[in-house]
Amino acid sequence: MTLKKLHVAIISSPGIGHLFPALLFGHRLVNHHNLRVTILAVTTNTSPAESKLFNPFTSNLHLSVIPIPAADISSVVAPDAKVLTRICVMMKETVPAIRTTISSMDPLPDVLVGDIFGAETWVIAKEFRMPKYVFITGNAWFTALFAYSPVLDKEVVGQFIDQVEPIEIPGCKPILPEELVDPMLDRDEESYQVHVDQSILVTLADGMLINTWEGLEPQTLHALRDNDIMRSMLKNKPVYTVGPIHKKYEPTGLKGEVVEWLDKQPANSVLYVSFGSGGTISAEQITELAWGLELSKQRFVWVVKSPNKHCVDGSFLNAGQPSGPVDFFPLGFLTRTQNVGLVVTCWAPQVEILNHISVGGFLTHCGWNSTIESIASGVPMIAWPLYAEQKMNATMLTEELKVAVRPEVLPTKKVVGREEVEKMVRGLMEGEEGKAMREKVKALKVGAEEATSMNGSSYISTCKFVQDCVSQIDQYSI
Structure with missing residues (x-):
């Protein structure tokens, strides 16, 4: 043998x-x-x-x-x-x-x-x-x-x-x-x-x-x-x-729209927002999230799918397909945020984004693949669990590892309002808590590489x- x-x-x-x-x-x-x-x-x-x-x-x-x-x-x-x-x-x-x-x-x-x-x-x-x-x-x-x-x-x-x-x-x-x-x-x-x-x-x-x-x-x-x-x-x-x-991140020299946009942003200034390949949220939650991002005045890249009409949790086998962000964003959102935000429909090169020097935070559904990619990139998180074991992952990230912040009430139980979104985004990107989480996740990154x-x-x-x-x-x- x-x-x-x-x-x-x-x-x-x-x-x-x-x-x-x-x-x-x-x-x-x-x-x-x-x-x-x-x-x-x-x-x-x-x-x-x-x-x-x-x-x-x-x-x-x-x-x-x-x-x-x-x-x-x-x-x-x-x-x-x-x-x-x-x-x-x-x-x-x-x-x-x-x-x-x-x-x-x-x-x-x-x-x-x-x-x-x-x-x-x-x-x-x-x-x-x-x-x-x-x-x-x-x-x-x-x-x-x-x-x-x-x-x-x-x-x-x-x-x-x-x-x-x-x-x-x-x-x-x-x-x-x-x-x-x-x-x-x-x-x-x-x-x-x-x-x-x-x-x-x-x-x-x-x-x-x-x-x-x-x-x-x-x-x-x-x-x-x-x-x-x-x-x-x-x-x-x-x-x-x-x-x-x-x-693992391997620079190719080829730059798509997202990376070209990120190249123009300051270091650690951009929040990446994505709910994974199978995650969808309700139309009402998309509206509140959009308002929260706008009110925070922080730069962002948001990967958007069409809303889940029936529930706030994800659909693992048949995630929503994009139908055009103007259908469910607040009126004028894209115009008002055009200088600070980039909206991408359906898919984006996540590993490349997380490893970009301008990215300083990740609003994630806490799927384990995305969680590992964020840790391996040294990026702290806003934990927004949707389905499967993601609520456990969110608890580990926030309470045990202390590299994430999360809404007070589970997003699967209640729509997260724009004020809370704004507070979490500002805290992660500008606050002292965000700085502390960034240091902790960088230490985890080193441990992951050593393993x-x-x-x-x-x-x-x-x-x-x-x-x-x-x-x-x-x-x-x-």
Whole structure:
């Protein structure tokens, strides 16, 4: 086994939040650890950005990307089913196509890695006698909650959201009921049981790869590895820190509209505003946010999508498409802010923007990919969580790491008014609190760089994962 190049198959579920880290992790395994990697990307074609992601990764001899169209689940799942339910069913129904693809490979993969939804493919790993590992694209705190959910399901009586006290996780920071992941907010919803079932399935893996690093979450990582209860939940399987996995800034010399505009702005003077590839907000919230940005008199780059008409949270699989900002901005907003703001529809080069010297803050939905990119760029944040585990991420950023400020009431519960927006933006960009956060996030940036450097904690942990894969392969072949 050690004489040939180890072949790892990474299965990614739909959505840029899962696909992009899988591509980047595969790229790192090839370039830094001398592995052969095949990415099996289950795609839905609902996001135009999905297909663009493949291009930079197709030129590597030892990295292959195979798109697999997701199975049609229209006859299996109700149209109004929650995102978690839809993705889990989609992955389960796509297993036969994934199996066919894997069985046609020559040579077969030695190891199977799947994200939390890719765990549906453990049946394939069993059939082909492969070790299986789960790749958590979120952080360790989310991992702890996810793994402990089956215990909470039995111990907590009634709705989690009605609990008076914070939700306890052994060895970890407690979680306020309103900050739990979306499926746990209503136990009567089908997606809640899907969440619990999925958490049990994930813990059957031979190990966990988490997109975090030792210096960012030492308490939680200690709990996952050394707390007796948490070790039991993970069945004493190893936990590997492999983060931060993010796209690194590489100047190309080519400048688009946004970068040319940023070049003309003073250092640390621009607030970047984006709710990610899947985040949308209501028309009323867009109006209040626009007024707040204008009243703050701060420079900004705002990536805008058409508003979500039904709710204030995001839509992971079908984010709103742009219909023209004049349709939902305050009258005259673009004219009044033309000298201090730039509005971009649908998409912007986020990593390039965050690394620009003129950018001094990021108003973000707190998706883990965006959070890592902001930390890796040394940019403090305004935390504006929308869905999934983003409320937990926002809490970590504001209370524990102290590199962000957030609204007093969750944006998913109440429209954030223009006065509060103005106050947060001014505080981040001009206030003493903003300066303190900027210093803290720069220190985290250094720690992130050290973790992935040669002999850094995440590099060493990934080396251990590769070594353990070889040992597991030998055991599975007996």
